[in-house]
Amino acid sequence: MEFFTEFPEMGRQDLRDFKKGVDASFREFSRNYGDALESFFEPLLWFLVWLEKLLTNAPWPIVIAVVAALAWLGSRSWKLVTGTVAAFLVIGYFGMWEDTMATLAIISVATLLCISLGIPLGIWMAKSNRVQSAITPVLDIMQTIPSFVYLIPVVMLLGIGKVPGLIAVCIYAIPPIVRLTNLGIRLVDKEVLEAADAFGADYRQKLFGVQIPLALPNIFAGVNQTIMMSLAMVVIASMIGVKGLGLPVLRAISNQYLALGLLNGLAIVTLAIIFDRVSQEYGRRLQAHRQGADHD
């Protein structure tokens, strides 16, 4: 009867040994390769620090001007530009300027990193079904595993700091761009691709002349999602030493500072909205050629 009421689990001692074994071997691994990995990520850290310094040290009117110019280039909409400038002024007025700049820096670097890894990965997935079926479950895990779980090994390997934070953000934020690049390329009209074949286009000509341009709206949706998700990770990343808007939020949680949490939370939301609108508008403009598609 005991068999049915008590789950037949492995012995307590065995379980302890198993866990100890995993921990020990990972510790061994991080002792052997931790330094090497750290120096591997050195350029990334350097770039991140440089950007953060640049943003915080630059006179604020110039930063706002640059942000406004980027918003204009992306969206060509005065409404969005005005909104962006106003939002940054309010953020600065409430004393969150430096934190916002730090967040902006890590988001930018994370997004760049995700794009430069994610798009080639997506292209590779689109090229081969086998690669797709190998990578898809990995992406699923990356998206669903609680972020705290992968924070542990990352911190064990690289300690607390900007780079592990950046890696944590990227693990969470990279799946959409990979998925949507893959999807976008796979959705490209087979007939157009056949035409390219019929005119003797080689793999590169098809990829850069047909597949990527036609997949661009989807790829862009992926970029947009990646930015949104990396913003969502800002608070969690601050737990392992990333400066920025997440840190005050974390402080607010542990000390029950309602106003502080609210203000910084809203600042994150504001950044998210600006990024989202500008990048979506840009994505829409990329599809200018679809205008008139409804007409017969």
Next chain:
Amino acid sequence: MTDKIKISNLYKVFGKNPSGAMDHVRKGASKQELLDNHGHVLGLRDINIDIPERQIQVIMGLSGSGKSTLIRHINRLIEPTEGQVVVDGVDVLQMSAYDLREFRRHKQSMVFQKFALLPHRTVAQNAAYGLTVQGITEGEAKERAQRWIDRVGLGGFENHFPAQLSGGMQQRVGLARALATDAEILLMDEAFSALDPLIRTDMQDILLDLQEELHKTIVFITHDLDEALRIGDRISILRDGEIVQQGDPQDIIMRPADDYISDFIKDINRGRVIEVRSVMTAASRATGPKLTEDTPIEDALQMLSSAGKDSGTVIDGDGKTIGKIEMNNAITAMARPERDKGTPRYK
């Protein structure tokens, strides 16, 4: 007249193990048997077509007859299960990937049923596509393509995107794109089928006009008999992946090979399609009004009756008398031929 394209013993079986299924096909399994008993689809069976240089070869068949599959074997967009496709003495199916690309870039070009234009490129860029694939710089390619844009009547639309054009105009872009590479072979896969009737006739005129001047070897796929008769120098009729009859259009109308083809041609306007040469009797001397050999019998009858004669003289392009046409024969030809009781009824 030399053959530009020689297709011989071409088979295509779709399925998991095509070469295995080929054994059954060789033993004579029908399309239905192959599908029911072996789970493979017979696309093409023993196709033999010799396509002469500088002529329009029409391949006609209803949907599912394998005509689009067949045309894709000529530039190897589809790999055959067995057979040969020889273009200018070279077997396309033996080409390396590099040779095949060069062949596709320079030797042939294709026009598609659903246009298959690049939606993110302008009309000018689309027309120049084949040239840019060849490695020609975009500026020069556009310059060379411009001539064809003008030729198909799209001057002024260079900077439009395909989505901004009507179907007929989009297919003109498709045609300009195919012509711009100056390839000798033009493959047209139901190129005008998606267009409405008036536009279709328009496009046929453009094509015939161009052919007068360019003399390309054109393979034209269609399911429309009127279109086939209008533009084809030769017609091959495909059914269930097999050729049922091929030859001169006149020949097909006057001597349909079986009931399937009789059914096919029963609704055409025979008076407009049949030419005097098909009903004349050869003779070196004749009396009556002079008719060129390619006059439709409808017109011939009118000319004969208005001249009040029972017979006329048939002359060739040089004005030489080659035969004699009798009113009776012309009238008989207008009527549908009796069904030959010997041939099995289709279906």
